[in-house]
Amino acid sequence: MKALNQKGRSPTVINMTQTDWNEALNRPSTTISIVALMLGLWVILLSIVNLVEGAYSPGYKVSWIGFMGFGGEAFAKNDTGFVLDDAIFAIIGLLLIVAGDYGLRKANVDSAGNTNGAMSWILDIPNSDFMKNLVKGETMRDMLASWLVVIGILFYIIWSMQNNTWVDPGVYSVMISMVAFGFALNLSSNIEN
Numbered sequence: 001m002k003a004l005n006q007k008g009r010s011p012t013v014i015n016m017t018q019t020d021w022n023e024a025l026n027r028p029s030t031t032i033s034i035v036a037l038m039l040g041l042w043v044i045l046l047s048i049v050n051l052v053e054g055a056y057s058p059g060y061k062v063s064w065i066g067f068m069g070f071g072g073e074a075f076a077k078n079d080t081g082f083v084l085d086d087a088i089f090a091i092i093g094l095l096l097i098v099a100g101d102y103g104l105r106k107a108n109v110d111s112a113g114n115t116n117g118a119m120s121w122i123l124d125i126p127n128s129d130f131m132k133n134l135v136k137g138e139t140m141r142d143m144l145a146s147w148l149v150v151i152g153i154l155f156y157i158i159w160s161m162q163n164n165t166w167v168d169p170g171v172y173s174v175m176i177s178m179v180a181f182g183f184a185l186n187l188s189s190n191i192e193n
Contacts, residue, residue, distance in 0.1 A: 029103070030108065032103060033103025035100075036096045037096070037104070037121070039093075040093045040097035043090070043092055043093030047093060050064075050166075051086055054078040055165070056165060057164060057165050061075070061076055064086070064088065065084075065085050066085075097118065105117040130146050131146075133146035141185055145186040146182065147182070148185065149182035152174070152182065155175055155178065156171055156175040
């Protein structure tokens with residue numbers, strides 16, 4: 001099937017595989033790739049905490065398969081050692097990191113054909129608009145968006161370290177509300193611009 005170019009303005013006919021529609025389906029989203037990368041890093045953090053001291057409470061670890069509702073016990077004594085649940089959960093984290101890196105590489109190709117993956121994104125965080133907005137944003141909305149994300153993440157980490165539990169649904173709900181609202185403010189600000 002043949003179609004016009006991406007804007008439909010050129011009289012030159014090109015193949016359908018070169019249209020925006022097909023490109024949008026085949027090119028990963030930067031935002032979704034970053035979310036996959038961040039979730040993967042979080043899963044790896046929880047896996048390490050669960051192996052070292054137990055992510056549920058002192059002396060108790062999370063049995064990830066049961067915790068996610070796929071059957072079995074949700075918690076086990078920490079003396080059970082390394083179990084299959086730990087391996088599966090860590091592999092899921094690694095797969096999310098690989099998917100995020102792959103998506104970032106596919107979505108961020110510059111004019112010279114160079115790709116920028118997860119490491120370049122992580123190294124560029126100090127120079128990002130997100131970090132600049134923490135100090136001086138263009139609008140109050142930009143500053144509030146960045147601070148909500150930072151406060152939500154810090155709340156989760158500090159509360160979890162103080163109370164020695166990393167899987168509390170109440171803390172998740174507070175953290176996710178703050179982070180999601182921060183991202184929504186940021187997206188709305190970017191759409192208006």
